[in-house]
Amino acid sequence: DVVAMNNLGWILCEHLGKYEEAKVLVEQAVKRDGDYGDLLDTCGVVYYRLGEFEEAISKFEKCIEVYPEGSGSLSASHFHLGRAYAAIGVRSRAAESLEKALEMEQESGGLSREEKRQATELLREIWGEDHVSITE
Numbered sequence: 001d002v003v004a005m006n007n008l009g010w011i012l013c014e015h016l017g018k019y020e021e022a023k024v025l026v027e028q029a030v031k032r033d034g035d036y037g038d039l040l041d042t043c044g045v046v047y048y049r050l051g052e053f054e055e056a057i058s059k060f061e062k063c064i065e066v067y068p069e070g071s072g073s074l075s076a077s078h079f080h081l082g083r084a085y086a087a088i089g090v091r092s093r094a095a096e097s098l099e100k101a102l103e104m105e106q107e108s109g110g111l112s113r114e115e116k117r118q119a120t121e122l123l124r125e126i127w128g129e130d131h132v133s134i135t136e
Contacts, residue, residue, distance in 0.1 A: 002036055005026065009022045045080060064081065075104035075109070078101035086125075102120070
């Protein structure tokens with residue numbers, strides 16, 4: 001079951017720090033259903049945690065394509081994409097994705113308090129303290 005594989009992959013990655021095990025699992029799941037948005041996001045997070053930023057970006061971009069418009073999950077995927085772009089120093093794309101994540105969060109939710117804080121902090125690092133006018 002791809003949903004169960006996705007959920008287990010998330011737990012292995014984000015709760016247990018077992019990134020390599022998570023990677024094996026989510027890659028198997030992607031072979032079964034490469035258009036499942038939550039799975040693509042989880043896969044991207046796993047790649048991000050492993051420092052495989054180009055792979056992470058690829059998964060997040062595809063995830064954003066397949067999620068339905070207005071989905072609360074879209075804001076998290078934009079956040080994840082922005083964080084990955086920031087990690088490789090692509091500031092303009094990082095800022096664009098982070099701003100989109102925060103905008104979507106206000107419309108439909110989807111970000112945790114910590115993700116909102118991280119997004120705002122990354123934007124301040126990119127644009128400087130005075131440029132960021134996002135309410136936390």
